[in-house]
Amino acid sequence: MELLRSLLDFLLHLDSHLFTMIMDYGIWIYAILFLIIFVETGLVVMPLLPGDSLLFAAGTFCAGVVNEGGQKAQLSLWVVLGLLTIAAISGDTLNYFLGKNIGLKALYWKIKGFHPVKQEYIAKTQDFFSKYGSRTIIIARFVPIVRTFAPFVAGIGSMNYSRFIRYNVIGGVVWVFGLTLLGYFFGNLPFVRKNFETVIFGIILISLLPMVYEVARAKFSRRPEDGKQAS
Numbered sequence: 001m002e003l004l005r006s007l008l009d010f011l012l013h014l015d016s017h018l019f020t021m022i023m024d025y026g027i028w029i030y031a032i033l034f035l036i037i038f039v040e041t042g043l044v045v046m047p048l049l050p051g052d053s054l055l056f057a058a059g060t061f062c063a064g065v066v067n068e069g070g071q072k073a074q075l076s077l078w079v080v081l082g083l084l085t086i087a088a089i090s091g092d093t094l095n096y097f098l099g100k101n102i103g104l105k106a107l108y109w110k111i112k113g114f115h116p117v118k119q120e121y122i123a124k125t126q127d128f129f130s131k132y133g134s135r136t137i138i139i140a141r142f143v144p145i146v147r148t149f150a151p152f153v154a155g156i157g158s159m160n161y162s163r164f165i166r167y168n169v170i171g172g173v174v175w176v177f178g179l180t181l182l183g184y185f186f187g188n189l190p191f192v193r194k195n196f197e198t199v200i201f202g203i204i205l206i207s208l209l210p211m212v213y214e215v216a217r218a219k220f221s222r223r224p225e226d227g228k229q230a231s
Contacts, residue, residue, distance in 0.1 A: 041091030059183025099155025137167035141175035
């Protein structure tokens with residue numbers, strides 16, 4: 001529970017946390033950002049890291065952020081775009097091979113009594129594959145949890161690596177460039193700066209909408225069949 005509270009605090013105060021990290025760690029902030037994106041996309045046991053919001057916030061800092069004391073924190077746009085694209089692509093690649101070599105054995109993993117890989121996560125990702133096919137690797141980039149499990153399920157299934165890596169590269173570039181540039185061009189607008197927590201929370205909610213829609217659609221589509229069986 002403490003971990004979830006810390007994660008939520010980090011998510012909702014990304015601007016202040018990232019500002020402090022840039023000032024404290026200097027050039028090492030690039031390695032930290034790389035590691036967060038790589039771990040979220042590459043390790044199936046870490047599906048709750050803040051990928052979307054972190055990319056938006058990083059883009060904001062690429063345009064430069066000045067705090068109330070007049071200090072300026074800034075990242076290099078091209079370094080961020082290049083490094084985090086590599087992190088996203090290599091993370092998905094690692095996850096694909098984990099799925100290929102470990103498969104459903106991961107369902108039995110435990111971390112302090114908690115099962116990080118759950119059957120419902122696998123099932124929901126398989127639903128995405130059933131609906132979108134190989135395009136799931138691209139679409140899932142914008143859906144938390146499914147983003148982490150899509151390459152893993154692709155490795156478990158029959159998708160060959162040449163097809164996977166093609167969609168992986170496209171998805172990684174679109175995801176990183178899209179959200180980072182969104183933050184770069186709009187993150188420092190006065191309205192966004194004044195409501196940064198709300199904007200970050202909005203990004204999280206919007207990214208969850210496809211998953212909510214799929215769950216609701218599956219629930220309501222079963223109701224007519226249930227009624228027929230009851231009659």
